Amino acid sequence: MESINKLFSLQGKTALVTGGSYGIGFAIAKALSKAGAVIAFNCRSKAHLQQALSDYKKEGITAHGYLCDVTDEAAVRAMVAEITETLGPIDILVNNAGIIKRIPMCEMSTEDFRQVIDIDLVGPFIMAKAVLPGMIHQGHGKIINICSMMSELGRETVSAYAAAKGGLKMLTRNICAEFGSANIQCNGIGPGYIATPQTAPLRQRQADGSRHPFDQFIVSKTPAGRWGTTADLEGPAIFLASAASDFVNGHILYVDGGILAYIGKQP
Numbered sequence: 111m112e113s114i115n116k117l118f119s120l121q122g123k124t125a126l127v128t129g130g131s132y133g134i135g136f137a138i139a140k141a142l143s144k145a146g147a148v149i150a151f152n153c154r155s156k157a158h159l160q161q162a163l164s165d166y167k168k169e170g171i172t173a174h175g176y177l178c179d180v181t182d183e184a185a186v187r188a189m190v191a192e193i194t195e196t197l198g199p200i201d202i203l204v205n206n207a208g209i210i211k212r213i214p215m216c217e218m219s220t221e222d223f224r225q226v227i228d229i230d231l232v233g234p235f236i237m238a239k240a241v242l243p244g245m246i247h248q249g250h251g252k253i254i255n256i257c258s259m260m261s262e263l264g265r266e267t268v269s270a271y272a273a274a275k276g277g278l279k280m281l282t283r284n285i286c287a288e289f290g291s292a293n294i295q296c297n298g299i300g301p302g303y304i305a306t307p308q309t310a311p312l313r314q315r316q317a318d319g320s321r322h323p324f325d326q327f328i329v330s331k332t333p334a335g336r337w338g339t340t341a342d343l344e345g346p347a348i349f350l351a352s353a354a355s356d357f358v359n360g361h362i363l364y365v366d367g368g369i370l371a372y373i374g375k376q377p
């Protein structure tokens with residue numbers, strides 16, 4: 111039994127989870143902490159950071175929070191240097207920080223399109239570039255990119271987000287290709303539809319108290335018959351962050367309740 115636990119243990123590891131102040135990032139950071147990792151996280155808002163530190167403490171976790179926008183390369187490098195100096199080399203990077211803008215494509219400004227690409231795709235590139243030299247020096251590293259159903263599928267109003275998440279899938283594969291020989295594993299997690307602040311508008315009750323049409327649509331499209339919860343992502347994250355996945359590289363693990371495998375019920 112001891113050897114199985116060892117396979118999934120993160121004792122002695124330092125993990126940096128971007129956007130770890132709430133939602134999926136918070137849940138993944140909590141899971142990695144449960145497996146033994148020291149947790150660092152970042153976000154842009156001081157209020158979110160303060161609240162998160164209190165929330166981690168309630169979970170018995172002494173997390174280390176940093177105000178840092180993943181699109182600000184100088185700030186990212188300074189944050190990684192500070193973490194390395196104070197907590198030790200970063201063993202695990204979870205590129206979780208991300209935004210979405212739901213706007214019909216022809217109504218979307220190029221500025222809005224660029225902002226989503228910048229945070230959801232360029233941000234992970236900047237973060238990976240900042241941690242890779244340390245991982246190469248150490249002779250090991252784990253990078254987990256939080257992709258999406260939209261890494262595989264399009265849908266109306268999310269053109270920028272789908273383009274970014276499709277690109278993030280291929281960035282994942284390229285990091286695998288370029289750094290696999292340095293014993294660095296870079297994989298993706300593709301969550302299905304998860305109940306977080308980001309998807310709250312899609313689950314909002316209607317004025318008449320009925321469920322949002324999109325809520326009903328997603329539940330009907332999911333073989334599991336429900337929205338995912340952030341807890342559904344904890345096990346997959348520990349797997350991809352641990353020695354249990356040392357020969358898994360360039361893979362996108364979809365945690366979607368089966369949506370991608372299902373054509374949908376005949377009306």
Ligand code: NAP
Pocket residue numbers: 128129130131132133134135152153154155156158159178179180181205206207208209229233256257258259300301302303304305306307308309
């Ligand atoms: P969320 O609830 O909106 O949380 C996003 C987190 O990222 C917040 O902590 C936010 O904090 C931080 N953040 C946003 N922009 C940032 C930036 N430029 N620099 C640093 N931190 C930033 O989102 P979520 O639902 O947890 O989703 C997390 C990730 O999973 C995203 O990449 C999302 O695309 C992906 N995903 C979500 C779902 C879903 O159904 N929820 C499904 C598939 C994939 P600040 O605002 O304080 O910076």
Ligand code: GCO
Pocket residue numbers: 210212257258259260265268271300301302303304308309312
């Ligand atoms: C949307 C949703 C999705 C989820 C997720 C699905 O508007 O379609 O926000 O994009 O966030 O990415 O995997």
